[in-house]
Amino acid sequence: MTRILFWVALAFLVIAAVRAKLRANARRQQTAQSQHQERAARRPAAPPAVTAEPMLCCAHCGMYYPASENVPAAGRDYCSAAHTPAH
């Protein structure tokens, strides 16, 4: 009889522990979610996404460089005036 009581008590404890763990997990998730929402609400204007500048490949040396530094010559792109065909 004591054996049955022991197993019943053990099963009850295991179930209680599992339920407590699940409840703690749910609460943690909820608080994390509300914190995230709070933080998002505090700064409504997100910083503008950094836009990557397109890169071009030099027809002479093959180096990649920002498109703003492009030196077009004879319909091709070069990294500097020194690499254009005229030089």
Ligand SMILES: [Zn+2]
């Ligand atoms: Zn070059």
